[in-house]
Amino acid sequence: MIGLWLGGLLRRRAGRLLATATGIALAVALIAALGSFLASSQATMTARALRSVAVAWQVEVQAGGDAGAVLSTLRSLPGTAAVRTVHTGRTSGLEATTGGTTQTTGPGVVLGIPPGYAATFPDQIRQLSGSPDGVLIAQQTASNLHVRPGDQVSIGLPGAGPRPVTIAGVVDLPQADSLFQKVGAPAQTQPSAPPDNVLLLPEATFTALTGNTAPVTQFHVARDAPASPDPATAYQDEIAAAHNFEAQVAGAALVGNNVGAALDAARGDAAYAQMLFLFLGLPGVVLAALLTSALVEAGGDRRRTEQALLRTRGHTPRTVAGLAVSEAALVAVLGGAAGLGIAALAGRLAFGPAPDGGSGAATAWWYAIAFAAGLLITTLTVLVPAVTGLRQRTVSQARQVIGANRTPWWAKAGLDVLLVAAALVVFQASSGNDYALVLAPEGVPSISVSYWAFLGPALLWLGAAALLWRLTTLVLRHGRAPLRRLLRPLSGRLAAPGAAGISRQRRPLARAIVLLALALSFAASTAVFNRTYQQQAEADAQLTNGADVAVTEPPAAQVTATAGDRLRDVPGVRHVEPIQHRFAYVGADLQDLYGVRPGSIRDATALQDTYFQGGSAADLMTTLANQPDSILVSAETVKDFQLTSGDLINLRVQDARTKALRTVPFRYRGIVKEFPTAPKDSFFVANAAYLAQATGSDAVGAFLVDTGGTGQPGVAEALRARVGTAATVTDITQTRAHVGSSLTSVNLSGLTRLELAFAILIAAGAGGIVLAVGLAERRRGLAIMAVLGARRRHLRGLVLGEGLVLVAGGLLGGAIIAWGVSEMLVKVLTGVFDPPPSSIAVPWAYLTATAAAVVAAVVLAATISARASTRPAVEELRDL
Numbered sequence: 037m038i039g040l041w042l043g044g045l046l047r048r049r050a051g052r053l054l055a056t057a058t059g060i061a062l063a064v065a066l067i068a069a070l071g072s073f074l075a076s077s078q079a080t081m082t083a084r085a086l087r088s089v090a091v092a093w094q095v096e097v098q099a100g101g102d103a104g105a106v107l108s109t110l111r112s113l114p115g116t117a118a119v120r121t122v123h124t125g126r127t128s129g130l131e132a133t134t135g136g137t138t139q140t141t142g143p144g145v146v147l148g149i150p151p152g153y154a155a156t157f158p159d160q161i162r163q164l165s166g167s168p169d170g171v172l173i174a175q176q177t178a179s180n181l182h183v184r185p186g187d188q189v190s191i192g193l194p195g196a197g198p199r200p201v202t203i204a205g206v207v208d209l210p211q212a213d214s215l216f217q218k219v220g221a222p223a224q225t226q227p228s229a230p231p232d233n234v235l236l237l238p239e240a241t242f243t244a245l246t247g248n249t250a251p252v253t254q255f256h257v258a259r260d261a262p263a264s265p266d267p268a269t270a271y272q273d274e275i276a277a278a279h280n281f282e283a284q285v286a287g288a289a290l291v292g293n294n295v296g297a298a299l300d301a302a303r304g305d306a307a308y309a310q311m312l313f314l315f316l317g318l319p320g321v322v323l324a325a326l327l328t329s330a331l332v333e334a335g336g337d338r339r340r341t342e343q344a345l346l347r348t349r350g351h352t353p354r355t356v357a358g359l360a361v362s363e364a365a366l367v368a369v370l371g372g373a374a375g376l377g378i379a380a381l382a383g384r385l386a387f388g389p390a391p392d393g394g395s396g397a398a399t400a401w402w403y404a405i406a407f408a409a410g411l412l413i414t415t416l417t418v419l420v421p422a423v424t425g426l427r428q429r430t431v432s433q434a435r436q437v438i439g440a441n442r443t444p445w446w447a448k449a450g451l452d453v454l455l456v457a458a459a460l461v462v463f464q465a466s467s468g469n470d471y472a473l474v475l476a477p478e479g480v481p482s483i484s485v486s487y488w489a490f491l492g493p494a495l496l497w498l499g500a501a502a503l504l505w506r507l508t509t510l511v512l513r514h515g516r517a518p519l520r521r522l523l524r525p526l527s528g529r530l531a532a533p534g535a536a537g538i539s540r541q542r543r544p545l546a547r548a549i550v551l552l553a554l555a556l557s558f559a560a561s562t563a564v565f566n567r568t569y570q571q572q573a574e575a576d577a578q579l580t581n582g583a584d585v586a587v588t589e590p591p592a593a594q595v596t597a598t599a600g601d602r603l604r605d606v607p608g609v610r611h612v613e614p615i616q617h618r619f620a621y622v623g624a625d626l627q628d629l630y631g632v633r634p635g636s637i638r639d640a641t642a643l644q645d646t647y648f649q650g651g652s653a654a655d656l657m658t659t660l661a662n663q664p665d666s667i668l669v670s671a672e673t674v675k676d677f678q679l680t681s682g683d684l685i686n687l688r689v690q691d692a693r694t695k696a697l698r699t700v701p702f703r704y705r706g707i708v709k710e711f712p713t714a715p716k717d718s719f720f721v722a723n724a725a726y727l728a729q730a731t732g733s734d735a736v737g738a739f740l741v742d743t744g745g746t747g748q749p750g751v752a753e754a755l756r757a758r759v760g761t762a763a764t765v766t767d768i769t770q771t772r773a774h775v776g777s778s779l780t781s782v783n784l785s786g787l788t789r790l791e792l793a794f795a796i797l798i799a800a801g802a803g804g805i806v807l808a809v810g811l812a813e814r815r816r817g818l819a820i821m822a823v824l825g826a827r828r829r830h831l832r833g834l835v836l837g838e839g840l841v842l843v844a845g846g847l848l849g850g851a852i853i854a855w856g857v858s859e860m861l862v863k864v865l866t867g868v869f870d871p872p873p874s875s876i877a878v879p880w881a882y883l884t885a886t887a888a889a890v891v892a893a894v895v896l897a898a899t900i901s902a903r904a905s906t907r908p909a910v911e912e913l914r915d916l
Contacts, residue, residue: 053367056418058801059328060371061378063321064410066794068379070317071402073790078306078398079265085298086261090159090211093257093278094292096219101288103253109284110255115277118156118258123148123242125251128192130233132181139181144233145216146191148242148251156258160215161236162208170204171241174234178206179590179762191235191245199245207236214297219254220290259295265398267302274299314490315565315861319497319558320791321409323551323798329417330551330802360422368414372407379406382790447506455499463492463860493860497554500856504849505550512542512841522840526833534834538841545838548807549845552890555802556850557857559795559886564858566792567877573772575642575873581771582713583613583641583740584748587755588764594735595763603739606758608751610742613640615713616724617737621688621697622673628715629689630737631724634661640740641712646874650681650706659705664726667702670718671709679704687720692733700730713738792882796889803846804893807839839898843891 095110097103110119125146132139154161154168161168164175166185173183183189185205190198209215212230237245259277262270278291446452466489512519519535527534538545578584587603589595597614604612616631634657637643643653649671651659660666667685679685683704688697708714708721728734743751752767759765862876 053363053370056328056332057367057371057374059324059417060367060410060414061375062327062794062798062801063324063413064372064375064406065378065382066317066320066324067409068376068403068406069383069790069794070320071406072379072383072399074309075265075398075402077309078267081302081306081309082262082265082267082270082299085267085302086295089214089294089298090157091214091256092259092293092295093255094214094217094219094294095255095257095281095289096292097253097255097289098287101285106285106289107255109281110257113277113281113284115260116257117260120150120153120156120256121239122150122153122254122256123239123246123251124254125242125246126194127233127235128194130177130181130192130235131190131198132183132187134182134187137182141177141180141233143231144177144235145231146242146246147234147236148239148246149236150239153256157256160209160211160256162210164206164208166203166205168205168207170238171201172205172207172236173203174236175206175208176590177233177235178203179593180233189235193245201235201237201241201245209234214292214294217292219292255289262299267299267306271296271299271303311490319554320794320798323555323558323802325413325417326551326554327798327801328413330547332417332421357423360419364414364419364422367418368411371414372410375410376403376407379403382793446502452499452502452506455495456503457499459492459495459499459860462488462495463864466492466864489864493857493864496856496860497557497853500557500849500853501550501554504553504853505546508546508549508845508849509542512539512545515539519841523833523837526837526840527830528827528833530830530834534837537834538838545842548802548842549849552799552802552842552846553849553853555795555799556846556886556890557853559792559799560850560854560883561858561861562791562795563879563882563886564854564876565861567879567882568862568873571877572873575644577768577772578642579647579710579712581766581768582615582738583768584743584745585741585752585755585765585767586713587739587741587759588713588766589735589737589739590763593762594733596734597736599736600739602758603741603755606751606754608743608747608754610744611636611639613637613740613742614724614736615738615740616727616735617713618689618727618731620700620720622677622685622720625673625676625718627670627673628719629687629727630711630714630719630721631727632660632721633724634658637740640742643712644710644874646872647710648706648708656706656708660721660723663703663705664723665701665703666705666723668706668708668721669704670720671707672718673720674704674707681705689727689731692731692735698730700727712740796886799886800889800893803842803890804897807842807894807897836898839894843894846890847887 095106097106107119107121110116125148127144127146130141130144149172161172166172171189173181173189178184181189183203185203187203188200189203190200192198209230212234216227216230218226242251259274262273264270264273274293274296278293278296282289282291516535516539519538520531523534524531600612600614603609613633613636615637618629618631619626620629621627637657638653643657645652647653648656648668650656656668660668667687669679669685673679677685681704685702685704686699687702689700690696691698702720702722708719711719711721714721724734741751741755748767748769752765752770756765858876862873
């Protein structure tokens with residue numbers, strides 16, 4: 037019996053089964069694809085965090101500790117891959133005589149490096165020139181002393197005379213901040229910058245020079261890769277291992293856990309990835325389920341009639357229920373298998389081959405979850421209505437097609453209005469000043485995620501959908517006259533009965549309009565978020581780097597603004613902007629002070645209005661230009677010193693002529709929260725000409741180079757050849773990979789293509805497939821009209837008119853819902869954006885393409901249905 041039933045469905049109802057399976061396939065494919073993205077992105081974040089660390093642990097032996105015992109414990113600790121001993125000593129100064137002149141430096145640091153250190157930690161020391169064997173000098177120190185390989189440098193050591201050494205090579209220390217950290221000290225007490233003067237000596241040379249000066253001993257440790265690809269789990273494992281080691285050595289050593297710090301940042305980004313999975317995946321899955329439900333409901337009358345016929349012919353309710361189960365199983369298997377295939381293909385096209393890092397098992401789990409979700413959706417949308425109707429209706433009731441249109445309980449209670457009001461209340465509460473979507477307390481291995489922040493957009497989405505249903509049914513119920521005028525050019529004399537038919541079918545049509553509007557709002561809000569994210573990721577990279585390319589001068593260099601002339605003639609350079617960098621005391625607080633040229637700074641870099649408070653970027657730059665003594669201050673300083681606009685601020689700045697601090701008056705004119713090349717904490721922005729006049733120097737800290745947004749790596753390479761090793765050249769492509777959320781380094785563009793493609797498919801399905809199935813189920817009515825004398829072109833006009841109503845209502849409702857949800861989501865997900873956007877970015881091209889796809893799908897469905905309506909009425913009635 038089941039075989040005959042399924043065979044008949046495949047022969048006679050293949051279109052309906054295929055449409056229902058398509059809805060299931062979309063849900064399964066979306067869950068599987070986004071789940072595999074989440075798994076692979078977490079593995080990528082972990083691998084990226086590990087690659088960013090040159091030395092996993094820096095274990096410093098404490099006073100009175102037994103270095104041998106510490107080393108033995110380290111080597112026996114699970115996960116230890118290699119250990120190298122590094123000694124740190126202090127020098128009172130360095131001296132070198134080159135070119136007939138003698139240069140000296142202030143205090144510095146001398147490191148004793150064992151053989152094989154560079155091979156064990158290849159990212160710790162980058163060779164610039166000379167030989168890697170022997171005495172190595174840091175690039176900045178070499179610049180200060182004007183030395184190169186082969187020159188001699190005298191080291192001043194406490195309690196001993198100068199000790200000469202011969203420089204073998206010049207090196208760069210990419211991880212200098214972590215290399216010279218205070219192990220065990222809190223973040224606020226760490227050095228603000230690594231030392232300027234550094235020498236690296238072979239271990240034997242270091243021991244011979246330092247003698248009994250009791251240098252600091254550290255063990256640099258390489259660790260095996262964590263077992264888990266999840267950065268949060270890997271972080272917990274690393275923290276636990278470090279604590280276990282410190283407990284074993286009982287205070288003899290402390291761990292500088294560099295890999296733990298890197299994983300700490302990555303776990304927060306992984307939490308944002310989960311947020312994006314919920315934001316991008318859950319609405320799409322809900323829409324796919326609603327699409328399936330709408331497709332099933334469109335054939336509900338026919339299904340109830342078929343069940344009644346089976347029971348009339350003697351089949352028991354158990355047998356009929358078994359047939360419903362078999363139909364649901366067939367749809368679930370077809371949809372689930374197709375969905376997994378689509379997910380695998382789409383994932384490969386969007387993300388490329390699966391990355392290494394142990395994400396394969398997690399991806400398999402997501403595929404299993406997706407298939408299970410497909411079974412659940414099939415059960416809820418296909419099986420439950422069939423079985424429920426079988427139990428609640430008699431045979432005669434099941435054969436009745438027409439019933440009373442009763443107002444749903446939620447509409448009577450005004451639940452739609454309540455949901456919209458609740459969404460606004462939740463949004464207001466969740467977007468307060470102290471709101472944080474993801475919170476990772478320092479030193480706590482777990483993170484706190486504010487999932488309830490998504491309640492506002494979710495309530496708005498649901499409430500707006502319910503409100504749209506209410507408004508649509510009201511318009512279709514009381515708008516027969518406008519409908520007649522709309523249908524008359526298409527259906528002629530059938531306009532009146534056509535309008536009456538649409539009004540009677542207002543509930544199925546309203547359901548289709550709401551589904552289409554939700555699909556369009558999902559597509560639009562997703563596209564707006566992605567475009568805004570891309571815009572702000574680029575702004576973050578430019579904010580950190582300063583511009584397309586930045587040339588940063590050494591702290592001790594005295595480079596004037598005219599030095600930028602030699603950079604302007606490099607091919608690809610459009611504009612070069614100098615920025616002064618000073619340090620200033622406000623009270624006892626030392627802060628960075630940046631001098632800018634207000635009239636031209638915006639030619640080299642983007643200044644968004646969200647960077648400032650008290651005026652737009654253009655207004656405040658104009659103020660700095662017209663009132664040279666104006667200054668922009670951080671919000672923290674304004675609060676700490678209780679400043680109001682126009683207040684006098686006296687800053688103590690070093691005079692370049694006397695090297696003494698002098699007081700320079702400024703007027704507070706606005707707040708600066710972000711600025712190119714500036715740190716995240718407090719700083720000042722002032723007029724460069726006024727600052728140069730007050731300090732007697734126009735020395736430049738950095739040159740911001742605009743390339744027009746293209747060719748940055750090539751321009752950076754040409755600038756490096758031009759400036760040599762005297763300055764540091766960075767381009768935005770390098771910075772883009774290291775700033776902002778780790779999601780930037782993951783294939784977010786692939787995710788964007790994937791989710792937007794699914795959004796178009798769901799929107800097109802919500803418009804075209806639902807309309808086609810609904811019209812197919814009403815072929816009997818069209819056939820009866822044909823028997824009564826209706827012309828074919830009028831019947832086609834009725835079908836096209838219904839499609840027109842669907843498109844118009846869906847597009848209008850979707851646009852309104854998308855606007856509200858997009859504004860709310862960008863605000864709720866403000867933690868993802870750094871810096872926050874001043875306005876959302878609207879991808880008009882994608883939105884136009886989505887609307888065109890929906891219109892095309894509806895037109896195609898209406899055209900096919902209209903062509904079917906022109907079949908001879910006798911054949912159509914016989915088939916039905």
